[in-house]
Amino acid sequence: MANNSVSLFFSWESLGDLEIGRPNLGLMAPVLIYRLMHYSVKAVLGEKFGPEATKEIFIKAGQVAGETFCHHLLNTRLTLDEFLVELKKKLLDWKIGILEIEDIQRHSMDMTLTVAEDLDCSGLPVSDKTFCDYDEGFLAGILKVYTGRDFLVEEIDCWATGDRVCRFRVKIQDVT
Numbered sequence: 001m002a003n004n005s006v007s008l009f010f011s012w013e014s015l016g017d018l019e020i021g022r023p024n025l026g027l028m029a030p031v032l033i034y035r036l037m038h039y040s041v042k043a044v045l046g047e048k049f050g051p052e053a054t055k056e057i058f059i060k061a062g063q064v065a066g067e068t069f070c071h072h073l074l075n076t077r078l079t080l081d082e083f084l085v086e087l088k089k090k091l092l093d094w095k096i097g098i099l100e101i102e103d104i105q106r107h108s109m110d111m112t113l114t115v116a117e118d119l120d121c122s123g124l125p126v127s128d129k130t131f132c133d134y135d136e137g138f139l140a141g142i143l144k145v146y147t148g149r150d151f152l153v154e155e156i157d158c159w160a161t162g163d164r165v166c167r168f169r170v171k172i173q174d175v176t
């Protein structure tokens with residue numbers, strides 16, 4: 001298999017063999033436990049490095065995860081429309097969220113995507129900030145592997161800002 005490692009310190013294989021490792025407990029764990037890890041890491045990084053650097057770290061981590069997810073779980077040979085259908089299905093299968101394409105300009109790849117019941121933020125108390133930095137990077141990473149282009153993904157609505165879906169504005173970053 002091709003080496004699709006996107007980080008020196010991280011690869012799909014570094015996630016381990018869960019079929020051997022968890023023969024009784026299996027692949028799934030409660031969302032609360034996922035969030036316990038995610039939020040505690042975010043809190044500690046925030047205390048140590050401040051909110052801006054923490055956001056940057058989560059975007060970058062999401063990007064590494066998205067690239068790896070795409071390499072291993074998505075078919076990059078599909079047409080754009082087929083690819084988005086498959087992406088929607090995989091995000092459902094893996095219980096990450098319910099993806100909808102709200103708007104798409106196929107020639108420029110400008111898109112507005114929504115994710116309902118988002119794994120990272122749905123149910124959070126309302127604050128003045130969007131929460132899903134990791135998802136911004138995750139979507140950018142997936143689209144980078146699919147297109148070979150860098151994407152800017154910005155969350156403009158979030159459960160954490162009082163909306164009921166996360167809404168992401170997506171555009172190619174490397175326009176010359």
Ligand SMILES: [Zn+2]
Pocket residue numbers: 118121122130131132155157158159160165166
């Ligand atoms: Zn959100």
